[in-house]
Amino acid sequence: MQTPAPFEYEHASSVDEALALLERHGPETRLVAGGHSLLPMMKLRLARPERLVDVNDLTDLAYVRREGDQIAIGALTRHAQLASSPLLASLYPIFQDAERVIADPVVRNRGTIGGSLCQGDPAEDLSAVVATLGGSLKIRSRTGERVVAARDFYLGPYETQVGPAEMVTEVVIPIRPGAGSAYEKVERRPGDWAIAAVGCFLTVSGGVIADCGIGLAAVGAPGLPALEAEAALRGRPAGEEAYAAAAQMAAAHCRPQTDQRGPAEYKRDLVAELTRRALRRAAARVMAGGA
Amino acid sequence: MRVAMxxxxxxxxxxxxPRMLLVHFLRDELGLTGTHWGCDxxxxxxxxxxxxxxxxxxxxVLAAMASGRDVRTVEGLEQGTQLDPVQEGFMQEHGLxxxxCTPGMMMTARWLLDHNPDPSEAEIREAISGQICRCTGYENIVRAIRWAAAHQPAKEVAS
Structure with a gap:
Protein backbone atom coordinates (compact mmCIF):
# COMPACT_ATOMS: atom_id res chain seq x y z
CA MET A 1 0.00 0.00 0.00
CA GLN A 2 1.34 3.38 -1.01
CA THR A 3 0.47 6.26 1.28
CA PRO A 4 2.07 9.66 1.50
CA ALA A 5 3.91 10.66 4.66
CA PRO A 6 1.75 12.76 7.00
CA PHE A 7 1.17 16.39 6.04
CA GLU A 8 -1.07 19.31 6.90
CA TYR A 9 -3.73 20.37 4.43
CA GLU A 10 -5.49 23.64 3.65
CA HIS A 11 -7.79 25.01 0.96
CA ALA A 12 -7.09 28.31 -0.73
CA SER A 13 -10.05 30.22 -2.07
CA SER A 14 -8.07 32.85 -3.99
CA VAL A 15 -4.62 33.33 -5.50
CA ASP A 16 -3.85 35.87 -2.79
CA GLU A 17 -4.78 33.40 -0.09
CA ALA A 18 -2.66 30.66 -1.70
CA LEU A 19 0.31 33.01 -1.85
CA ALA A 20 -0.21 34.12 1.75
CA LEU A 21 -0.27 30.48 2.88
CA LEU A 22 2.90 29.71 0.93
CA GLU A 23 4.63 32.66 2.51
CA ARG A 24 3.40 31.93 6.02
CA HIS A 25 4.29 28.25 6.06
CA GLY A 26 7.58 28.35 4.20
CA PRO A 27 9.35 26.23 1.59
CA GLU A 28 8.02 22.82 2.71
CA THR A 29 4.54 23.86 1.57
CA ARG A 30 3.35 22.80 -1.89
CA LEU A 31 0.37 23.74 -4.00
CA VAL A 32 -1.74 20.84 -5.21
CA ALA A 33 -4.21 21.03 -8.09
CA GLY A 34 -4.98 17.81 -10.00
CA GLY A 35 -2.39 16.03 -7.88
CA HIS A 36 -1.58 13.48 -10.56
CA SER A 37 2.12 14.31 -10.51
CA LEU A 38 2.58 15.35 -6.88
CA LEU A 39 0.55 12.65 -5.11
CA PRO A 40 2.33 9.74 -6.85
CA MET A 41 5.67 11.30 -5.89
CA MET A 42 4.45 11.71 -2.32
CA LYS A 43 3.33 8.08 -2.21
CA LEU A 44 6.81 7.03 -3.28
CA ARG A 45 8.21 9.46 -0.68
CA LEU A 46 10.20 11.16 -3.41
CA ALA A 47 8.38 14.31 -2.28
CA ARG A 48 7.58 14.95 1.39
CA PRO A 49 5.95 18.35 1.73
CA GLU A 50 4.87 19.27 5.25
CA ARG A 51 1.75 21.00 4.02
CA LEU A 52 -0.44 21.01 0.92
CA VAL A 53 -2.45 24.00 -0.21
CA ASP A 54 -5.33 22.81 -2.39
CA VAL A 55 -5.97 25.29 -5.22
CA ASN A 56 -8.77 23.38 -6.95
CA ASP A 57 -11.27 26.05 -5.92
CA LEU A 58 -9.47 28.71 -7.98
CA THR A 59 -11.71 28.00 -10.95
CA ASP A 60 -11.16 31.50 -12.32
CA LEU A 61 -7.71 30.17 -13.31
CA ALA A 62 -9.28 27.60 -15.67
CA TYR A 63 -9.55 29.18 -19.13
CA VAL A 64 -8.18 29.20 -22.66
CA ARG A 65 -8.77 32.54 -24.36
CA ARG A 66 -7.46 34.85 -27.01
CA GLU A 67 -6.00 38.11 -25.73
CA GLY A 68 -4.87 40.24 -28.67
CA ASP A 69 -2.05 38.43 -30.45
CA GLN A 70 -1.65 35.88 -27.66
CA ILE A 71 -3.41 32.84 -26.24
CA ALA A 72 -3.75 32.94 -22.45
CA ILE A 73 -4.17 29.64 -20.64
CA GLY A 74 -5.00 29.69 -16.93
CA ALA A 75 -2.78 27.51 -14.74
CA LEU A 76 -5.73 25.46 -13.47
CA THR A 77 -6.89 24.51 -16.97
CA ARG A 78 -7.15 20.73 -17.06
CA HIS A 79 -5.84 18.49 -19.82
CA ALA A 80 -9.38 17.64 -20.89
CA GLN A 81 -10.13 21.34 -21.42
CA LEU A 82 -6.96 21.85 -23.46
CA ALA A 83 -7.86 18.84 -25.59
CA SER A 84 -11.33 20.17 -26.33
CA SER A 85 -10.47 23.86 -26.82
CA PRO A 86 -11.61 25.02 -30.31
CA LEU A 87 -9.19 27.96 -30.07
CA LEU A 88 -6.16 25.70 -29.57
CA ALA A 89 -7.45 23.25 -32.18
CA SER A 90 -7.58 25.99 -34.81
CA LEU A 91 -4.38 27.90 -33.93
CA TYR A 92 -2.10 25.22 -32.48
CA PRO A 93 -3.18 21.62 -33.15
CA ILE A 94 0.11 20.58 -31.48
CA PHE A 95 -1.86 20.80 -28.22
CA GLN A 96 -4.39 18.21 -29.37
CA ASP A 97 -1.64 15.96 -30.73
CA ALA A 98 0.03 16.03 -27.31
CA GLU A 99 -3.12 15.75 -25.23
CA ARG A 100 -4.18 12.62 -27.07
CA VAL A 101 -1.04 10.87 -25.78
CA ILE A 102 -0.84 12.27 -22.25
CA ALA A 103 -1.82 9.56 -19.76
CA ASP A 104 -5.48 8.58 -20.35
CA PRO A 105 -8.88 10.30 -20.48
CA VAL A 106 -9.63 9.85 -16.76
CA VAL A 107 -6.27 11.26 -15.67
CA ARG A 108 -6.80 14.12 -18.14
CA ASN A 109 -9.92 15.08 -16.21
CA ARG A 110 -7.73 16.05 -13.26
CA GLY A 111 -4.22 17.04 -14.35
CA THR A 112 -3.63 20.76 -15.00
CA ILE A 113 -1.25 22.64 -17.28
CA GLY A 114 0.19 24.57 -14.33
CA GLY A 115 0.92 21.41 -12.40
CA SER A 116 2.36 19.66 -15.44
CA LEU A 117 4.77 22.49 -16.21
CA CYS A 118 5.78 23.04 -12.57
CA GLN A 119 6.51 19.36 -12.06
CA GLY A 120 9.48 19.83 -14.38
CA ASP A 121 9.60 16.23 -15.50
CA PRO A 122 12.02 15.96 -18.44
CA ALA A 123 9.58 13.63 -20.23
CA GLU A 124 6.50 15.79 -19.70
CA ASP A 125 4.72 16.55 -22.96
CA LEU A 126 3.19 19.99 -22.32
CA SER A 127 6.59 21.34 -21.25
CA ALA A 128 7.85 20.42 -24.71
CA VAL A 129 4.79 21.94 -26.39
CA VAL A 130 5.06 25.26 -24.56
CA ALA A 131 8.83 25.43 -25.13
CA THR A 132 8.32 24.60 -28.82
CA LEU A 133 5.90 27.50 -29.19
CA GLY A 134 8.14 29.95 -27.32
CA GLY A 135 5.48 30.46 -24.66
CA SER A 136 6.00 32.09 -21.31
CA LEU A 137 4.72 31.68 -17.77
CA LYS A 138 3.31 34.31 -15.45
CA ILE A 139 4.59 33.80 -11.93
CA ARG A 140 2.87 35.61 -9.09
CA SER A 141 4.09 36.37 -5.61
CA ARG A 142 2.72 38.58 -2.84
CA THR A 143 4.81 41.45 -4.14
CA GLY A 144 4.08 41.24 -7.84
CA GLU A 145 4.20 39.29 -11.05
CA ARG A 146 7.02 38.29 -13.35
CA VAL A 147 7.02 36.64 -16.74
CA VAL A 148 9.53 33.91 -17.54
CA ALA A 149 10.06 32.39 -20.98
CA ALA A 150 9.26 28.68 -21.02
CA ARG A 151 12.71 28.07 -22.43
CA ASP A 152 14.28 29.65 -19.33
CA PHE A 153 11.78 28.17 -16.89
CA TYR A 154 13.62 24.95 -16.08
CA LEU A 155 16.76 24.97 -14.02
CA GLY A 156 17.05 21.19 -14.33
CA PRO A 157 14.93 18.08 -13.94
CA TYR A 158 12.12 18.74 -11.42
CA GLU A 159 13.54 22.19 -10.80
CA THR A 160 11.93 25.41 -12.04
CA GLN A 161 12.20 29.15 -11.59
CA VAL A 162 9.18 29.16 -9.27
CA GLY A 163 10.24 30.23 -5.78
CA PRO A 164 8.80 28.79 -2.55
CA ALA A 165 6.29 31.65 -2.14
CA GLU A 166 5.38 31.93 -5.82
CA MET A 167 2.74 30.44 -8.05
CA VAL A 168 2.34 30.07 -11.80
CA THR A 169 -1.01 31.62 -12.74
CA GLU A 170 -0.98 31.68 -16.53
CA VAL A 171 0.73 30.33 -19.63
CA VAL A 172 0.95 32.70 -22.59
CA ILE A 173 1.50 31.57 -26.18
CA PRO A 174 2.15 34.02 -29.04
CA ILE A 175 -0.25 33.64 -31.97
CA ARG A 176 1.43 33.25 -35.35
CA PRO A 177 -1.11 33.56 -38.15
CA GLY A 178 -0.87 30.68 -40.63
CA ALA A 179 1.44 28.59 -38.45
CA GLY A 180 1.35 24.80 -38.67
CA SER A 181 2.31 22.71 -35.67
CA ALA A 182 2.53 19.07 -34.63
CA TYR A 183 3.65 16.73 -31.84
CA GLU A 184 5.06 13.27 -32.42
CA LYS A 185 5.68 10.84 -29.57
CA VAL A 186 6.74 7.23 -29.26
CA GLU A 187 5.93 5.46 -26.02
CA ARG A 188 6.07 1.86 -24.82
CA ARG A 189 2.32 1.61 -24.39
CA PRO A 190 -0.57 4.07 -24.66
CA GLY A 191 -0.50 6.70 -21.93
CA ASP A 192 3.09 6.08 -20.89
CA TRP A 193 5.81 8.71 -20.68
CA ALA A 194 7.64 9.26 -23.96
CA ILE A 195 10.66 7.24 -25.01
CA ALA A 196 11.20 10.37 -27.07
CA ALA A 197 8.89 13.06 -28.41
CA VAL A 198 9.27 16.07 -30.68
CA GLY A 199 7.09 19.13 -31.07
CA CYS A 200 7.43 21.75 -33.79
CA PHE A 201 5.76 24.74 -35.40
CA LEU A 202 6.43 26.34 -38.77
CA THR A 203 5.41 29.47 -40.58
CA VAL A 204 6.09 29.52 -44.31
CA SER A 205 6.25 32.53 -46.59
CA GLY A 206 6.68 32.06 -50.35
CA GLY A 207 7.77 28.46 -49.83
CA VAL A 208 10.48 29.53 -47.39
CA ILE A 209 10.42 28.76 -43.66
CA ALA A 210 10.01 32.14 -41.96
CA ASP A 211 9.81 31.05 -38.35
CA CYS A 212 9.94 27.74 -36.50
CA GLY A 213 10.30 26.11 -33.12
CA ILE A 214 11.34 22.61 -32.10
CA GLY A 215 11.05 21.19 -28.59
CA LEU A 216 12.11 17.75 -27.38
CA ALA A 217 10.76 15.61 -24.53
CA ALA A 218 12.43 12.81 -22.57
CA VAL A 219 15.87 13.33 -24.08
CA GLY A 220 17.40 15.97 -21.80
CA ALA A 221 16.01 18.98 -19.98
CA PRO A 222 12.21 19.50 -19.87
CA GLY A 223 11.01 20.90 -23.18
CA LEU A 224 14.58 21.04 -24.48
CA PRO A 225 14.55 23.38 -27.51
CA ALA A 226 16.61 22.19 -30.49
CA LEU A 227 18.24 25.55 -31.15
CA GLU A 228 20.64 24.60 -33.98
CA ALA A 229 17.88 22.80 -35.83
CA GLU A 230 15.63 25.85 -35.53
CA ALA A 231 18.38 28.15 -36.82
CA ALA A 232 19.06 25.81 -39.74
CA LEU A 233 15.42 25.79 -40.80
CA ARG A 234 14.82 29.55 -40.86
CA GLY A 235 15.19 30.99 -44.35
CA ARG A 236 15.34 27.58 -45.99
CA PRO A 237 12.77 26.27 -48.50
CA ALA A 238 10.23 24.07 -46.74
CA GLY A 239 10.81 20.47 -47.81
CA GLU A 240 12.51 17.16 -47.14
CA GLU A 241 16.03 18.53 -47.49
CA ALA A 242 15.48 21.08 -44.75
CA TYR A 243 13.69 18.56 -42.53
CA ALA A 244 16.51 16.03 -42.88
CA ALA A 245 19.09 18.64 -41.90
CA ALA A 246 17.01 19.72 -38.90
CA ALA A 247 16.48 16.09 -37.89
CA GLN A 248 20.22 15.46 -37.76
CA MET A 249 20.80 18.60 -35.72
CA ALA A 250 18.04 17.81 -33.27
CA ALA A 251 19.47 14.33 -32.80
CA ALA A 252 22.93 15.79 -32.19
CA HIS A 253 21.53 18.38 -29.79
CA CYS A 254 19.64 16.04 -27.46
CA ARG A 255 21.12 14.27 -24.45
CA PRO A 256 19.27 10.98 -24.09
CA GLN A 257 20.15 8.46 -21.40
CA THR A 258 20.06 4.70 -21.59
CA ASP A 259 17.32 3.45 -19.28
CA GLN A 260 14.44 0.99 -19.15
CA ARG A 261 12.85 2.80 -22.09
CA GLY A 262 15.76 2.05 -24.39
CA PRO A 263 19.39 2.75 -25.23
CA ALA A 264 20.58 6.31 -25.78
CA GLU A 265 21.50 5.67 -29.42
CA TYR A 266 18.03 4.36 -30.20
CA LYS A 267 16.49 7.46 -28.64
CA ARG A 268 18.79 9.68 -30.67
CA ASP A 269 17.69 7.98 -33.89
CA LEU A 270 14.11 8.30 -32.73
CA VAL A 271 14.52 12.07 -32.23
CA ALA A 272 15.73 12.40 -35.83
CA GLU A 273 12.82 10.41 -37.22
CA LEU A 274 10.22 12.14 -35.04
CA THR A 275 11.63 15.55 -36.03
CA ARG A 276 11.13 14.69 -39.70
CA ARG A 277 7.60 13.44 -39.06
CA ALA A 278 6.62 16.44 -36.94
CA LEU A 279 7.96 18.91 -39.51
CA ARG A 280 6.13 17.14 -42.37
CA ARG A 281 2.90 17.15 -40.44
CA ALA A 282 3.27 20.79 -39.38
CA ALA A 283 4.06 21.78 -42.99
CA ALA A 284 0.99 19.92 -44.24
CA ARG A 285 -1.07 21.88 -41.76
CA VAL A 286 0.45 25.16 -43.02
CA MET A 287 -0.65 24.19 -46.53
CA ALA A 288 -4.10 23.26 -45.20
CA GLY A 289 -4.50 26.77 -43.84
CA GLY A 290 -2.72 26.61 -40.54
CA ALA A 291 -5.07 24.17 -38.91
CA MET B 1 -9.39 16.84 9.77
CA ARG B 2 -13.12 16.73 9.08
CA VAL B 3 -14.22 15.84 5.56
CA ALA B 4 -17.81 15.87 4.38
CA MET B 5 -19.15 15.03 0.97
CA PRO B 18 -5.23 14.62 5.43
CA ARG B 19 -3.22 11.92 3.66
CA MET B 20 -6.16 9.54 3.37
CA LEU B 21 -6.93 8.74 -0.25
CA LEU B 22 -10.50 8.89 -1.51
CA VAL B 23 -10.47 5.18 -2.40
CA HIS B 24 -9.66 4.28 1.21
CA PHE B 25 -12.21 6.73 2.54
CA LEU B 26 -14.93 5.09 0.44
CA ARG B 27 -13.91 1.55 1.29
CA ASP B 28 -12.70 1.76 4.88
CA GLU B 29 -14.68 4.65 6.34
CA LEU B 30 -17.94 4.20 4.45
CA GLY B 31 -17.73 0.46 3.77
CA LEU B 32 -18.43 1.04 0.08
CA THR B 33 -16.17 -1.77 -1.12
CA GLY B 34 -17.62 -1.79 -4.62
CA THR B 35 -14.89 0.66 -5.57
CA HIS B 36 -11.78 -1.45 -5.93
CA TRP B 37 -8.27 -0.52 -4.96
CA GLY B 38 -5.74 -1.78 -7.46
CA CYS B 39 -2.39 -0.45 -8.61
CA ASP B 40 -2.11 2.61 -6.32
CA VAL B 61 -7.46 12.04 -5.10
CA LEU B 62 -7.25 12.84 -1.39
CA ALA B 63 -10.44 12.42 0.61
CA ALA B 64 -9.80 16.02 1.62
CA MET B 65 -9.88 17.08 -2.04
CA ALA B 66 -13.31 15.48 -2.42
CA SER B 67 -14.67 17.27 0.63
CA GLY B 68 -17.66 19.41 -0.29
CA ARG B 69 -18.04 17.63 -3.63
CA ASP B 70 -20.43 15.08 -5.09
CA VAL B 71 -19.05 11.57 -5.40
CA ARG B 72 -20.75 8.71 -7.22
CA THR B 73 -19.52 5.15 -6.87
CA VAL B 74 -20.54 1.89 -8.49
CA GLU B 75 -23.06 1.43 -5.67
CA GLY B 76 -24.78 4.54 -7.04
CA LEU B 77 -25.43 3.05 -10.49
CA GLU B 78 -28.45 1.00 -9.52
CA GLN B 79 -31.69 3.01 -9.32
CA GLY B 80 -33.91 1.44 -6.68
CA THR B 81 -34.03 -2.21 -7.69
CA GLN B 82 -33.38 -1.37 -11.33
CA LEU B 83 -29.88 -2.13 -12.57
CA ASP B 84 -28.28 0.49 -14.77
CA PRO B 85 -28.18 -0.61 -18.43
CA VAL B 86 -24.38 -0.68 -18.10
CA GLN B 87 -24.62 -3.23 -15.27
CA GLU B 88 -27.17 -5.20 -17.29
CA GLY B 89 -24.85 -5.05 -20.30
CA PHE B 90 -21.93 -6.48 -18.34
CA MET B 91 -24.19 -9.38 -17.34
CA GLN B 92 -25.66 -9.96 -20.79
CA GLU B 93 -22.35 -9.81 -22.66
CA HIS B 94 -20.18 -11.47 -20.02
CA GLY B 95 -18.23 -8.24 -19.56
CA LEU B 96 -16.33 -9.57 -16.58
CA CYS B 101 -11.69 -4.04 -13.04
CA THR B 102 -15.48 -4.01 -13.39
CA PRO B 103 -16.49 -1.14 -11.06
CA GLY B 104 -14.10 1.29 -12.72
CA MET B 105 -15.06 0.09 -16.20
CA MET B 106 -18.74 0.58 -15.45
CA MET B 107 -18.32 4.07 -14.01
CA THR B 108 -16.38 5.21 -17.08
CA ALA B 109 -18.91 3.49 -19.35
CA ARG B 110 -21.83 5.27 -17.67
CA TRP B 111 -20.10 8.62 -18.12
CA LEU B 112 -19.31 7.88 -21.77
CA LEU B 113 -22.92 6.95 -22.55
CA ASP B 114 -24.22 10.04 -20.76
CA HIS B 115 -22.08 12.18 -23.08
CA ASN B 116 -22.12 10.03 -26.19
CA PRO B 117 -25.19 7.77 -26.25
CA ASP B 118 -24.10 5.83 -29.34
CA PRO B 119 -20.31 5.51 -29.17
CA SER B 120 -18.30 3.68 -31.82
CA GLU B 121 -16.05 0.82 -30.81
CA ALA B 122 -13.04 3.15 -31.16
CA GLU B 123 -14.65 5.72 -28.88
CA ILE B 124 -15.37 3.07 -26.26
CA ARG B 125 -11.81 1.79 -26.42
CA GLU B 126 -10.47 5.33 -26.07
CA ALA B 127 -12.75 6.01 -23.10
CA ILE B 128 -11.57 2.93 -21.19
CA SER B 129 -7.93 3.25 -22.29
CA GLY B 130 -6.89 4.26 -18.78
CA GLN B 131 -8.28 1.06 -17.34
CA ILE B 132 -6.75 -2.36 -17.32
CA CYS B 133 -8.51 -5.72 -17.47
CA ARG B 134 -5.90 -8.26 -16.49
CA CYS B 135 -8.14 -11.08 -17.68
CA THR B 136 -7.77 -9.28 -21.05
CA GLY B 137 -11.52 -9.43 -21.52
CA TYR B 138 -11.71 -6.20 -23.47
CA GLU B 139 -13.78 -7.59 -26.34
CA ASN B 140 -16.64 -8.42 -24.02
CA ILE B 141 -16.30 -5.17 -22.10
CA VAL B 142 -16.71 -3.27 -25.37
CA ARG B 143 -19.70 -5.47 -26.25
CA ALA B 144 -21.21 -4.86 -22.81
CA ILE B 145 -21.00 -1.10 -23.31
CA ARG B 146 -22.44 -1.42 -26.81
CA TRP B 147 -25.28 -3.48 -25.30
CA ALA B 148 -25.94 -0.74 -22.77
CA ALA B 149 -25.94 1.87 -25.54
CA ALA B 150 -28.58 -0.12 -27.40
CA HIS B 151 -30.72 -0.59 -24.28
CA GLN B 152 -30.76 2.85 -22.70
CA PRO B 153 -33.90 3.37 -20.64
CA ALA B 154 -36.40 5.71 -22.24
CA LYS B 155 -35.69 9.25 -21.12
CA GLU B 156 -38.44 10.74 -19.02
CA VAL B 157 -40.33 13.28 -21.09
CA ALA B 158 -41.56 16.33 -19.26
CA SER B 159 -45.30 16.64 -19.78
Missing amino acids: NVNGEEVGAEVE TSNCGTCVVWMDGEPVKSCT QCGF
Missing part, protein backbone atom coordinates in the same frame (compact mmCIF):
# COMPACT_ATOMS: atom_id res chain seq x y z
CA ASN B 6 -22.18 13.73 -0.84
CA VAL B 7 -21.74 10.09 -1.84
CA ASN B 8 -24.44 8.56 -4.01
CA GLY B 9 -26.90 11.19 -2.85
CA GLU B 10 -26.16 10.85 0.84
CA GLU B 11 -24.32 13.36 3.00
CA VAL B 12 -21.43 11.65 4.76
CA GLY B 13 -18.56 12.85 6.88
CA ALA B 14 -15.68 11.60 8.97
CA GLU B 15 -12.59 12.63 10.84
CA VAL B 16 -9.60 11.54 8.71
CA GLU B 17 -5.90 12.15 8.26
CA THR B 41 -0.40 4.46 -9.19
CA SER B 42 -3.33 5.82 -11.26
CA ASN B 43 -2.61 3.29 -14.00
CA CYS B 44 -5.17 0.51 -13.61
CA GLY B 45 -8.42 2.46 -13.22
CA THR B 46 -10.33 -0.02 -11.08
CA CYS B 47 -10.79 2.77 -8.50
CA VAL B 48 -12.61 5.11 -10.90
CA VAL B 49 -15.51 7.01 -9.31
CA TRP B 50 -17.18 10.25 -10.31
CA MET B 51 -16.34 13.49 -8.59
CA ASP B 52 -18.62 16.41 -9.49
CA GLY B 53 -19.85 14.41 -12.46
CA GLU B 54 -16.48 13.41 -13.93
CA PRO B 55 -14.62 10.11 -13.72
CA VAL B 56 -11.49 10.32 -11.55
CA LYS B 57 -9.04 7.77 -10.21
CA SER B 58 -9.80 7.75 -6.50
CA CYS B 59 -6.34 6.40 -5.60
CA THR B 60 -4.94 9.75 -6.74
CA GLN B 97 -14.28 -12.59 -15.69
CA CYS B 98 -12.62 -12.05 -12.31
CA GLY B 99 -14.56 -8.79 -11.86
CA PHE B 100 -11.74 -6.78 -10.40
